[in-house]
Amino acid sequence: MSDMISGSPQPDREMKRAVWRGWRRRCPNCGEGALMDGYLKVRRECPHCGEALHHHRADDGPPYLTLLIVGHIIGPAMLWVFVAYEPGPWTFMAIFGVAAVVLSLWFLPRLKGLIVGVQWAARMHGFGRDAAPQDEAA
Template sequence: MTDTTSETVPGTTTDREMKRALWRGWRRRCPNCGEGAMMDGYLAVNDACPHCGEALHHHRADDGPPYLTLLIVGHIVGPAMLWGYVAYEPTPLVFIAVFGLASILMSLWFLPRLKGFLVAMQWATRMGGFGRVDPAA
């Protein structure tokens, strides 16, 4: 990887590799080093990476992860519900239990990964405060 000078944000010297940062975010790791945990618990983002010290408190994921989770899970479970109903004609209780549980489990799995993904995307593109040089440092 060759670093190039960035002219868009004052005080920045190198571009950040998007693919690597997104993969690290998906894995809930620091987008800078890939070693430290991004999350402190299930969804709370650490203020800084415990391994390299990269500031992560600038993130503004807000409602993005739940919306993306709903979009992805809905597009998987919706067609599966149609296929399951046509193919097996389950009783209503079985139908609700199977697809309700599948929706909950998939949502719980996707939500922290999508939050990490969005925080890493913000870091890689220097959105919000991620592009500023901290005068206190």
């Protein structure tokens, strides 16, 4: 089913492919260009295909999903390790403190890319529309 924007039909965008490309931190359109300029900053446009990426609104979603996922990994792991090995409190805090930080740092940019991919595929927030680029200062 094609989307009607500005009176002209536009082809559907495959959600699964866009999400996978976003997870890999690649352009949701071509899958070749880097999505991020640094650790978390999304590029204004794809360096490979020129697709505008500045429309994204991946604000609070990636941190929320990161906390949700990491909490569901760390929580049961903490319970299992405590019951099975009964480590000392400092050892316990050191292991799981580092694990939580490492997992969070690994998941955050991937989940941001995933959300940008979803927004691109669903044509949300100006993706796929003939919109003027946002002002750099805004």
